[in-house]
Amino acid sequence: xxxxxxxxxxxxxxxxxxxxxxxxxxxxxxxxxxxxxxxxxxxxxxxxxxxxxxxxxxxxxxxxxxxxxxxxxxxxxxxxxxxxxxxxxxxxxxxxxxxxxxxxxxxxxxxxxxxxxxxxxxxxxxxxxxxxxxxxxxxxxxxxxxxxxxxxxxxxxxxxxxxxxxxxxxxxxxxxxxxxxxxxxxxxxxxxxxxxxxxxxxxxxxxxxxxxxxxxxxxxxxxxxxxxxxxxxxxxxxxxxxxxxxxxxxxxxxxxxxxxxxxxxxxxxxxxxxxxxxxxxxxxxxxxxxxxxxxxxxx
Ligand code: CP
Ligand code: NVA
Numbered sequence: 162x163x164x165x166x167x168x169x170x171x172x173x174x175x176x177x178x179x180x181x182x183x184x185x186x187x188x189x190x191x192x193x194x195x196x197x198x199x200x201x202x203x204x205x206x207x208x209x210x211x212x213x214x215x216x217x218x219x220x221x222x223x224x225x226x227x228x229x230x231x232x233x234x235x236x237x238x239x240x241x242x243x244x245x246x247x248x249x250x251x252x253x254x255x256x257x258x259x260x261x262x263x264x265x266x267x268x269x270x271x272x273x274x275x276x277x278x279x280x281x282x283x284x285x286x287x288x289x290x291x292x293x294x295x296x297x298x299x300x301x302x303x304x305x306x307x308x309x310x311x312x313x314x315x316x317x318x319x320x321x322x323x324x325x326x327x328x329x330x331x332x333x334x335x336x337x338x339x340x341x342x343x344x345x346x347x348x349x350x351x352x353x354x355x356x357x358x359x360x361x362x363x364x365x366x367x368x369x370x371x372x373x374x375x376x377x378x379x380x381x382x383x384x385x386x387x388x389x390x391x392x393x394x395x396x397x398x399x400x401x402x403x404x405x406x407x408x409x410x411x412x413x414x415x416x417x418x419x420x421x422x423x424x425x426x427x428x429x430x431x432x433x434x435x436x437x438x439x440x441x442x443x444x445x446x447x448x449x450x451x452x453x454x455x456x457x458x459x460x
């Protein structure tokens with residue numbers, strides 16, 4: 162049984178194969194009839210809000226010939242306390258695959274184990290692997306390769322997107338700088354697992370951005386951390402992607418944002434609009450990489 166639960170659990174070879182398959186899905190969209198999920202019904206089980214992930218999975222599953230059931234936590238008994246392992250065993254008897262957005266990574270792992278159907282991580286507190294696949298595809302398209310790549314992630318260095326970036330750098334070997342205040346550094350327990358000596362953490366955003374090929378940011382207040390909003394906005398204030406920061410990066414550096422964006426916080430309105438063409442290609446690429454992932458894990 163194949164799943165897509167994290168970048169951590171993937172090999173470099175498989176990540177590269179998925180990116181190659183994503184390029185094909187993007188090139189062939191609408192041309193060939195795709196029936197890889199013919200006769201299948203997939204459940205989207207979401208415990209947090211979503212625009213891009215929900216729409217790209219719903220469209221992707223339909224374009225592959227499958228049907229979709231969207232289940233938000235509050236609509237099903239999970240929201241009233243039914244255990245994830247029971248929800249998994251029920252869904253596993255009725256649908257052919259599951260795409261899950263939730264809090265604990267252990268919930269998605271338990272779901273995969275108990276449901277016995279292909280399971281895809283659509284974001285947990287620990288990782289957002291489908292996002293990073295779309296980001297890598299975007300970099301590949303704009304730069305031609307991932308060779309000699311230097312990425313700077315700026316902001317909350319211990320959130321799900323930052324952790325997926327760290328695992329991507331570990332698996333694929335590129336240079337990654339995490340520019341974050343001390344209290345937003347990645348956990349030592351993650352950094353200790355790294356063998357790539359080109360993963361750096363700095364509390365100086367300008368040093369992190371210096372000659373970087375990609376400047377990347379994400380929201381300062383991830384879903385589930387809303388109670389910490391005021392403190393986070395104050396503590397991360399100096400870690401905005403803006404024009405002075407872009408000026409420190411390599412000429413023609415890419416600016417990426419997983420979205421949703423909060424202008425004036427993690428990115429200035431001016432910088433977001435200047436790089437909107439890239440950032441919305443990045444959003445579109447969710448669809449193409451997820452079709453590659455769906456076709457890879459399907460039964
Ligand atoms: N980037 C991303 O996952 O967006 P959504 O929360 O809208 O799905
Ligand atoms: N780190 C963000 C990603 C949103 C797509 C969050 O978890 O809310």
